[in-house]
Amino acid sequence: MFRKIGWSNGIKKAKYRSVVFNLNDPENPHLLRKVLLGQIKPKVLVTMSPAEMASQKRQRQNIQIQLKSLSRCVHDVDLKEKASTDMFPCSRCRERKCSYYQLQTRSANEPMTTYVTCVNCDNHWKFS
Incomplete structure (x- = not known):
């Protein structure tokens, strides 16, 4: 050893x-x-x-x-809390019925990442 x-x-x-x-x-x-x-x-x-x-x-x-x-x-x-909104237009179907949630994926001084799902066509996207 x-x-x-x-x-x-x-x-x-x-x-x-x-x-x-x-x-x-x-x-x-x-x-x-x-x-x-x-x-x-x-x-x-x-x-x-x-x-x-x-x-x-x-x-x-x-x-x-x-x-x-x-x-x-x-x-x-x-179980992530999702909120419904009409702020985000879907790029696929052009509807505005979406649910979203936010996570802090990077360091604390960076903005949160928002994950959006279209209720109509189930298209997913994210942005910071």
């Missing part, structure tokens, strides 16, 4: 701790067994991410957390 990573400072120290923690984790005996049986070589162990070294239970929990976070993001996109 020392030959691969080098002196333990900063990020490297966190890598040492991660490897030692995962090898000594009582809920993850499979990792230690695989290393002792030679199924996982030490050179490979040092390059593994914490997610790869985690127990199967922890990997399932991580996947559930990611799915929950993803579904929350998708749900939040659907």
Whole structure:
């Protein structure tokens, strides 16, 4: 491990701790067994991410957390408050029935980005 990573400072120290923690984790005996049986070589162990070294239970929990976070993001996109207006003419059908919402997509000193959807033809466009 020392030959691969080098002196333990900063990020490297966190890598040492991660490897030692995962090898000594009582809920993850499979990792230690695989290393002792030679199924996982030490050179490979040092390059593994914490997610790869985690127990199967922890990997399932991580996947559930990611799915929950993803579904929350998708749900939040659907719940954006949209306002109706007749200020924006649609370039496709020339109607003025539109819904829009605004997001701060760039830095705070830049104007907000306005996303507009035509109610009539479902044409989408944005402007700052």
